[in-house]
Amino acid sequence: MKLKYLVLILTGLAFGACNKLDVAPLNIIKDQDIFTSETGVNAYLASIYGSMPIEDFIYRPERGFMNGDGERWQNFMQPGNLTGEMVGRYNVGDAAQGFGFWPYDKIRTINYMIVNFPKYAGAFTQDKFNQLLGEAYFCRAYFYFALVKRYGGVPIVKTLQSYPEQSITDLSVPRNKEQEVYDFIGSDLDSAIALMGDANIRARANKYVAAGYKSRAMLYAGTIAKYGATNYVDGEARQKGLAGIPADQATRYFQAAYDAAKLVEGHYSLYRKNDNKEQNYVDLFLDQSSPESMYVKDYSMSTGTAHSWDATMTCRYMTADGDAACYPTLDLVEKFTGPLPITNPDGTPKRFDDRAALKQGLEPRLLASIYFPGATLRGKEFDIQRGIYKKFNGTAAEELANNNTSVWDQPDNLIVSGDINQLYNGRRVMGLAGMFATAGNDSRTRTGFYVRKYINYKADQASCGLYQSVQSWIDMRYAEVLLNRAEAAMELGTADKTADALNVINQLRDRAGAAPAGANITIDTVRNERMKELAFEHHSWWDLRRWRIADKVLDNTRFYGIYPYWIENENKYILLKQEEMGHRSFFFEKKWYYEPLPGGELGKNPNLYPNNPGY
Amino acid sequence: MKRLINGLLVAAMCCMATSCSKKDNYAGPDATFSGNLINSVTGKNLLTETGGFQVQLEELSWSSTPAPYNIPAKPDGSFRDTRIFSGHYRVVPRNGAFWPVDTVELDIAGNTTKDFTVTPYLEIKNFSWKLNGTTLQMTFNLFAPKAAGLPKVLDVQPFVNNTPFVGSGATIYDVYTGPNILGINANYSDDMAKTTYTVTVPNLLSGRTFYARVGVRVDDSNKKFNYSEIVRVDVP
Numbered sequence: 001m002k003l004k005y006l007v008l009i010l011t012g013l014a015f016g017a018c019n020k021l022d023v024a025p026l027n028i029i030k031d032q033d034i035f036t037s038e039t040g041v042n043a044y045l046a047s048i049y050g051s052m053p054i055e056d057f058i059y060r061p062e063r064g065f066m067n068g069d070g071e072r073w074q075n076f077m078q079p080g081n082l083t084g085e086m087v088g089r090y091n092v093g094d095a096a097q098g099f100g101f102w103p104y105d106k107i108r109t110i111n112y113m114i115v116n117f118p119k120y121a122g123a124f125t126q127d128k129f130n131q132l133l134g135e136a137y138f139c140r141a142y143f144y145f146a147l148v149k150r151y152g153g154v155p156i157v158k159t160l161q162s163y164p165e166q167s168i169t170d171l172s173v174p175r176n177k178e179q180e181v182y183d184f185i186g187s188d189l190d191s192a193i194a195l196m197g198d199a200n201i202r203a204r205a206n207k208y209v210a211a212g213y214k215s216r217a218m219l220y221a222g223t224i225a226k227y228g229a230t231n232y233v234d235g236e237a238r239q240k241g242l243a244g245i246p247a248d249q250a251t252r253y254f255q256a257a258y259d260a261a262k263l264v265e266g267h268y269s270l271y272r273k274n275d276n277k278e279q280n281y282v283d284l285f286l287d288q289s290s291p292e293s294m295y296v297k298d299y300s301m302s303t304g305t306a307h308s309w310d311a312t313m314t315c316r317y318m319t320a321d322g323d324a325a326c327y328p329t330l331d332l333v334e335k336f337t338g339p340l341p342i343t344n345p346d347g348t349p350k351r352f353d354d355r356a357a358l359k360q361g362l363e364p365r366l367l368a369s370i371y372f373p374g375a376t377l378r379g380k381e382f383d384i385q386r387g388i389y390k391k392f393n394g395t396a397a398e399e400l401a402n403n404n405t406s407v408w409d410q411p412d413n414l415i416v417s418g419d420i421n422q423l424y425n426g427r428r429v430m431g432l433a434g435m436f437a438t439a440g441n442d443s444r445t446r447t448g449f450y451v452r453k454y455i456n457y458k459a460d461q462a463s464c465g466l467y468q469s470v471q472s473w474i475d476m477r478y479a480e481v482l483l484n485r486a487e488a489a490m491e492l493g494t495a496d497k498t499a500d501a502l503n504v505i506n507q508l509r510d511r512a513g514a515a516p517a518g519a520n521i522t523i524d525t526v527r528n529e530r531m532k533e534l535a536f537e538h539h540s541w542w543d544l545r546r547w548r549i550a551d552k553v554l555d556n557t558r559f560y561g562i563y564p565y566w567i568e569n570e571n572k573y574i575l576l577k578q579e580e581m582g583h584r585s586f587f588f589e590k591k592w593y594y595e596p597l598p599g600g601e602l603g604k605n606p607n608l609y610p611n612n613p614g615y
Numbered sequence: 616m617k618r619l620i621n622g623l624l625v626a627a628m629c630c631m632a633t634s635c636s637k638k639d640n641y642a643g644p645d646a647t648f649s650g651n652l653i654n655s656v657t658g659k660n661l662l663t664e665t666g667g668f669q670v671q672l673e674e675l676s677w678s679s680t681p682a683p684y685n686i687p688a689k690p691d692g693s694f695r696d697t698r699i700f701s702g703h704y705r706v707v708p709r710n711g712a713f714w715p716v717d718t719v720e721l722d723i724a725g726n727t728t729k730d731f732t733v734t735p736y737l738e739i740k741n742f743s744w745k746l747n748g749t750t751l752q753m754t755f756n757l758f759a760p761k762a763a764g765l766p767k768v769l770d771v772q773p774f775v776n777n778t779p780f781v782g783s784g785a786t787i788y789d790v791y792t793g794p795n796i797l798g799i800n801a802n803y804s805d806d807m808a809k810t811t812y813t814v815t816v817p818n819l820l821s822g823r824t825f826y827a828r829v830g831v832r833v834d835d836s837n838k839k840f841n842y843s844e845i846v847r848v849d850v851p
Binding site: 231232233234401403405551555556558583585589590591599602603606609613614615 | 678679680682683710715788789790793834836837838
């Protein structure tokens with residue numbers, strides 16, 4: 001058999017080989033290949049930046065950052081749906097307990113650079129070396145902040161663990177206190193601020209970007225210390241300081257947040273390129289050269305990273321594919337306007353010839369953030385109509401519950417339809433852009449509004465399909481730094497700080513085209529401004545949590561929309577405030593102020609116990 | 616060659632078919648754990664609803680940090696689970712409208728029962744109701760068995776349902792509960808103890824039978840309700 005010879009030859013070869021194997025393998029890239037050239041370090045950092053836990057268009061609270069996930073197109077499954085800023089397919093309970101985020105593999109990648117890169121410092125100028133090392137510190141702080149805001153205290157790992165050299169017992173690192181983690185983030189960002197320069201490189205950090213994030217992190221710590229002291233779930237983790245920060249630390253954190261925000265002043269500025277304030281605010285989110293954008297995430301079709309914001313925030317009437325399934329609430333709109341002028345003093349609904357009349361005189365920032373009935377996009381009108389009343393002589397209050405109980409809301413008087421083509425006496429029953437909502441037919445508004453922020457109005461309809469949107473996500477913009485500064489200032493509460501908060505709020509209001517605030521501003525003024533300015537930017541969920549008011553704001557709460565109806569015998573529109581079409585009830589359990597530690601990690605590392613209170 | 620491969624395949628199949636015959640030698644979850652939560656004031660079962668509290672079990676037989684397992688409350692204030700692994704457990708009732716209770720360690724095997732005595736945050740006393748036409752009026756006093764350190768009293772809510780299962784998780788919320796909530800938002804005081812509260816639910820549908828009760832909650836970790844008993848209301 002030939003096999004025998006083959007075996008013989010192989011054996012001969014095996015004995016004869018192994019002469020000189022002590023040669024550096026040519027197929028493995030070693031530290032000195034990477035850490036001695038700027039290109040190498042840039043490539044290393046790119047892999048870190050690429051994995052940053054940025055809560056962008058695609059992020060989904062109970063699924064995470066969705067890399068490679070086939071449902072990445074569902075950009076409407078976003079955290080604004082949890083807080084009543086929008087309503088859609090989510091219930092809070094679906095998403096409040098997170099997705100088991102535990103990125104210690106990525107943290108190790110960063111630690112590896114922080115430990116090993118300094119050995120090759122000689123290959124760079126001092127400035128260049130500092131800048132690159134500073135970015136690593138910035139990235140590590142970013143990861144730990146993403147952890148601490150979810151879980152409270154987590155293990156701080158800043159050395160390189162190695163297995164099997166270290167025993168499993170050594171590797172089972174216990175949780176640090178929540179306060180220690182925030183202090184660690186603060187000190188990493190301080191290192192980043194000290195090391196980095198001020199050059200603005202797109203999608204990378206510099207000194208002031210780090211300062212911006214420090215203002216965010218320290219503000220979170222301050223509010224958790226202050227408000228978590230009175231509203232909490234008791235348990236072992238709280239008593240050990242793993243979930244919760246002592247109240248006497250609050251002032252220190254607020255001061256740190258204020259100082260960090262102040263550091264950014266003069267290096268970034270509010271976007272004011274267009275004198276038309278509404279258009280200016282729209283363009284702020286689309287202009288790649290905005291001086292307000294501090295840290296962004298970019299997308300492109302060629303790398304397969306494009307998102308679907310355009311396809312999933314407005315209805316198919318304006319787009320090429322996808323569904324919309326989350327809609328701004330009237331409750332959010334009324335944060336800008338107070339009660340909308342849709343009701344007469346006697347309680348009857350105002351009659352309108354044109355639905356778009358409602359928009360007149362409203363704050364430009366509101367109109368730039370939300371599409372109202374009668375607004376236009378890509379040459380098409382947001383034709384929003386719930387149905388046709390044959391006649392209506394009642395009051396607006398009777399229709400509030402929207403549940404077929406009033407005398408006017410009966411099938412023989414109120415014509416509604418789920419089919420846009422259905423006519424009643426020659427007039428369309430439902431508007432081309434809604435309203436209607438049932439399972440499987442959920443792309444037309446449930447509230448009478450659509451999101452306008454970040455919508456690329458310049459894209460033509462055919463290119464508004466899934467994975468075709470490439471507008472950048474602005475993860476940190478100067479407006480947020482100003483709001484962080486104002487909030488920290490109000491919490492510090494001295495006269496000069498309050499004056500500074502007023503000044504900052506009025507910078508934002510001026511840019512927004514809103515009336516300036518008066519000298520009697522309170523912390524609620526600042527919080528309300530934050531909700532308005534940062535709407536749909538994934539802040540509201542974390543804000544309600546850190547202010548510890550989520551269980552009050554979301555307590556069997558229903559949210560409202562505005563429903564345009566045509567009144568047939570008067571040939572006029574009325575606009576009624578009614579409960580949103582999903583009739584969802586929003587509820588927040590106090591234990592959700594912290595997410596549970598991932599079960600798999602608890603199984604691997606018993607030193608992570610105790611779990612957060614209530615779990 | 617082909618015969619060899621076939622032979623090997625047959626041998627492998629025999630191997631697979633006969634291996635793994637060893638039976639699972641662990642006992643199944645065949646123990647039953649049940650009990651009641653006794654109200655320390657009345658001596659009767661705590662008035663609650665389905666899921667109104669949980670009994671948390673941690674099996675200490677294998678690990679000092681086990682994943683907790685929860686048995687939800689039954690509406691009569693009892694709990695029962697017939698699929699528990701025999702073993703040594705740390706047990707505590709929690710997430711209910713009562714003052715925290717100490718954990719107990721016990722062995723569960725066969726049919727184990729354990730009653731816990733709990734002190735509710737608030738008692739609904741002197742509960743009475745009447746029906747005027749289609750309007751239900753429920754009248755009562757609030758009494759705190761232990762006033763010191765009681766979290767703020769949030770509100771009193773009426774619960775109305777068309778089955779005897781009625782509570783915060785089973786009520787006709789939009790029409791009967793939501794609009795008729797009586798907000799309190801104050802710390803418990805002597806004045807509060809003296810006040811007679813009335814909760815009114817108007818416009819009950821004629822000709823129907825409803826089951827109703829009121830619940831009061833405090834701003835603790837769980838915001839669960841202390842309930843009155845359930846009354847049957849036949850609307851004429």
